[in-house]
Amino acid sequence: MVTTLLEKEIGEQTIQSTVPLQMEHILNVHDLEIFYGEKRAVNGISMDIEKNAVTALIGPSGCGKSTFLRSINRMNDLIPGARAQGEIMYEDLNILSEQINVVALRKEIGMVFQKPNPFPKSIYGNITHALKFSGIKKKSQLDEIVEESLQKAALWDEVKDRLHKSALSLSGGQQQRLCIARTIAMKPTVMLLDEPSSALDPISNAKVEDLIVELKKDYSIIIVTHNMQQASRISDKTAFFLSGDLVEYDATEKIFTNPSVKKTEEYISGRFG
């Protein structure tokens, strides 16, 4: 899609170059409510997500943080009976609108899941799968992107000699980094990470955490995590969810050292959840 659009543009008009707009917020959420059938899972939350920062969503299981995350790239559309009200503004468009082309949206707002889910293809094929669909067919071009995204995901050195081996032959941590690489290859602006390292061993976990910190230079990252240490280590801002409500949302340092709501303190100190 990317190249075809560009070619079209070149043919039709001259490329305007402007100074990049300094956008403070990449997403603005207003009064977001999410329902599963009759049950309300998220109760009217509002928050602004910063650009090029890591935002952590924490809270006990079932608090609505994953539901919220999945609504940002409309993955909840897959769940029968799920519907969302309110606004998630992304570049002046409401993501939740009927008019949104979810396929194009998901290219810009990528997602990495809790369990590593590589396709049963080669490592190379995992990354090129979506690129080919986007119209990039040239081998040299694909090779280039594969290398670049694997390097960004800090996986290149480990797999460069076996790009055409099955992705399932990788370890869990490597698989997860491959999933991140495959998302990076699509050049998203926002990356949604749903407990990306909870299924991994501590060493792989550390690698993925380093990677996330590295990635925020290029992407805005929202991460759901159950791991308090992880949230405090890697995130810039932290949002605490409890039974569908956004209880507190602030700079990570503030949340972990001096939260203003008692519930937040109780959760962080491990008194419940």
Next chain:
Amino acid sequence: MQICIYPIMTYFRGVWCIMEKIIPAKERLTKSSKNRMDGELRGKILVILCAVIMISATISITIFLGTKGLQSFIKNGVSLIEFLTSTHWNPTNQASPEYGALPFIFGSFAVTFLAALIAAPLGIGAAIFMTEIAPSWGRKILQPVVELLVGIPSVVYGFIGLTVLVPFVRAHVGGLGFSLLSGMIVLSVMILPTITSIATDAMGTLPKNLREGSYALGATRWQTIRKVLIPAALPGLLTAVVLGMARAFGEALAVQMVIGNVRNLPSSILDASATLTTIITLNMGHTTYGSVENNTLWSMGLILLVMSFAFILLIRYLSSRRKL
């Protein structure tokens, strides 16, 4: 319209470069924009078409066979009452043809129930053997056996019935050999795998704690099976039997080869008989298309169709009970 910056990679004159490119979000992300949704639509239409074909096949089968099957009553004036209740089938009698299909209807039901009578205990017994008595090795042996039995074509069952069973019945039981008895034995072997596999599923899906609860009370295995498991699985087991009966009711060639095909009501299990399917099989090719006799064959086909609907309704009723 707000304009925003979107980094785009492009392959330009042999080098990769990142360009700042302006495409408004509205153009990139709304449905009106040109993107690859057309393939999506094409695919969706394609599979919907497949679904439509299935619906229309079912509807046209019902309509075609329905109208054709009613012709003998509407166009040829055959009495429906006579057709269903008279035992005299003599369509070739020029002076006063008779169209009583009761012997065949009776034959179909008789052979179906008799086959179920043999196959149900065997099939359910085999299911219990696989799930309760020897879940590991028993299943490993019986499962493929059942699958292979399903695979044997019905003409082969008929042929073996004709060459082995019929002479055996004639020599050791009595009668001509071509009989209800032979039909019922052949059919019971044919529906045995159906009953076994569905009954096995029914037994297998029972919650574990049923068994454990019963054993914990000191019940023996047989007591557990009889008093706890069979009652709990009953709707599923009945579904298995009904499905087997549906198959038996519609089976044509195997039965036709062993049952004798006479037009009289059988008076004993050793008498030759006929069923709806066997009469259709035998006479469809020999009668002129559109003649009264031919049309009555289509009416028998309609009975088969109606019965298969009835079996489906019965199964639906049973499975709704299973959910309770």
Next chain:
Amino acid sequence: MKSKTADRIATGVFVAIAIIIVSILVGLFSYILVNGFKYISWDFLTTPSSNIRAGGGIRDQLFNSFYILLLTMIIAVPLGVGGGIYMAEYAKPGKLTDTIRSCIEVLASLPSIVIGMFGLLVFVNVTGWGYTILGGALALTVFNLPVIVRVSEDSIRTVPRDLKEASLALGITHWHTIKTVLLPSAFPSILTGIILAAGRVFGEAAALLFTAGLSTPRLDYANWNPFSEQSPLNIFRPAETLAVHIWSVNTQGLIPDVEAVSNGSAAVLVISVLLFNLLARWIGSIITKKITATK
């Protein structure tokens, strides 16, 4: 200890039932194979059948069986897999889906003789084709379709949800996800199901009696023009299949060597179906191994 005795008797009965079923199968197979093998020869498989004389073979019937099977599969597989995809991926819970499900159920439970009658009505009389291979293949498609739809639906449903989400989250359309992720993953079990269904089609006779007919014109295997009367490839010619042949020689045949011909044919039929079974298992396990090989 009365209940103990009852328990022991019951166990004995269940074991006996299992033994009975196994011996039925062993008996059937050994009868078919032992009796059939002595008649199977290269000659038997390659000479045309005879209507009156002894010594006929099953060349044309064998060819017809495979040809009808092939045609049936060419029609039924795309339709069935498409229907399966619809049911697994697009059908929303509601009246329409319930209706389609009922239709599949009805089609699946129709006796094959009834499908044959429908074929006679539509593909033979309404179209005016007479007894044709195509009519037979279409009737068998009706007979086979629900099986393939179910197999495809079930196989697609068992593909892990993760994979589908992964693909969609990368901005790939639903249809492309189905084509490149779901179908390849479901392929082994769909293929296994299709081969098993093929075995069923191969042995089916009742649906073919009134659609493909009980006779085969004299065929010239050197004639590859599908529009020629004598070409084996002509889809508008009547064709008696192997299964139909067994039935017809036994019930209305005049040949003196009925026993030999039908024993041989039955053995060929059963061996073919057996091969279909083995092939299905073998291919299924090979592909599964290939996919998870490097694990």
